[in-house]
Amino acid sequence: MNNINTNSSINNNVNEKKTNDFNNTTNPLDLQNNFLSLLIAQIKNQDPTDPIKNTELTSQLAQINTATGIERLNNTVGNFSDKINQNQNIQISSLIGHRVMIPSSQIVHTKNMNTEFGIDLISQATSVEIKILDGNEKVLHVKQIKNVTPGIYSFTWDGLDLDKKIVSTGKYNVNVTAKNKDKDVPVEILCEALVHSIITSSRDPIIDLGAMGTTTLSKIRKIFK
Numbered sequence: 001m002n003n004i005n006t007n008s009s010i011n012n013n014v015n016e017k018k019t020n021d022f023n024n025t026t027n028p029l030d031l032q033n034n035f036l037s038l039l040i041a042q043i044k045n046q047d048p049t050d051p052i053k054n055t056e057l058t059s060q061l062a063q064i065n066t067a068t069g070i071e072r073l074n075n076t077v078g079n080f081s082d083k084i085n086q087n088q089n090i091q092i093s094s095l096i097g098h099r100v101m102i103p104s105s106q107i108v109h110t111k112n113m114n115t116e117f118g119i120d121l122i123s124q125a126t127s128v129e130i131k132i133l134d135g136n137e138k139v140l141h142v143k144q145i146k147n148v149t150p151g152i153y154s155f156t157w158d159g160l161d162l163d164k165k166i167v168s169t170g171k172y173n174v175n176v177t178a179k180n181k182d183k184d185v186p187v188e189i190l191c192e193a194l195v196h197s198i199i200t201s202s203r204d205p206i207i208d209l210g211a212m213g214t215t216t217l218s219k220i221r222k223i224f225k
Contacts, residue, residue: 092205092217095195100209101152101222104191107132108211109159111169116192118154120221125178125185132157133173140167148178152190152222171211190221 101118109115119130125148132141140161159167178185193209204216 092198092200092207095207095223096198098195099192099224100195100207100220101154101190101192101224102209102212102215102219103188103221104212105174105189106171107157107174107191108171108193109157109167109169111159111166113159115157115159116154116224117157117174118152118190118192118222119176119178120152120188120190121148121150121178122186122188123150123180124148125180125187128176128178128187130155131175133175134167135171135173137173140172154222188221192224 099116101116103120107115107117119128121128126146128145128148130141130143130145131139133139141157142162143155161167174189174191176187176189178187191212193212193215195207196210197208199206199208204218207215207217207220209215
């Protein structure tokens with residue numbers, strides 16, 4: 001491409017104005033108009049002994065059309081993504097006040113109330129043993145089940161220890177052992193928590209679970225109605 005005559009006052013005015021406009025615009029139509037203005041200025045100030053070839057003009061027009069198309073596509077995708085995020089935020093906000101199950105080896109128990117917890121079993125198990133322990137590793141509750149298929153299971157602890165005494169409010173540890181005959185089976189412990197509030201973000205929204213801390217939407221295994 002031939003250089004524009006930088007000694008021309010017309011070129012300087014056009015170049016300064018249009019370049020600033022080009023840098024500040026995000027509208028594809030403005031981008032095209034700015035390019036055409038610069039192209040016209042280039043043609044006016046071309047070297048008569050070496051004029052711009054038609055193939056060069058065609059190539060430049062093709063490039064600007066491609067850039068314009070990409071810009072329009074980016075704008076369309078961006079608008080579509082914004083709408084999806086808005087709809088997702090509305091749906092996520094409906095979780096406030098609901099109870100959910102998330103991965104955690106601890107449960108929060110309130111005295112004289114039932115406490116929900118669960119497991120996520122990865123594969124078939126011939127036996128599953130669940131223990132609830134206090135901070136001193138004392139076993140307070142034991143539950144055993146046989147021939148369990150893969151899936152998510154919920155359980156209720158009444159807050160009584162093995163001696164049928166009421167335990168205090170606090171956090172308690174959960175230990176689960178799953179086996180298929182003599183082989184260990186992967187299992188994930190789940191605890192129940194109440195959704196207090198939600199902080200939306202461009203990625204994974206942060207969900208406030210009160211005493212259980214925070215989590216993200218991708219970690220929720222079950223939502224209670």
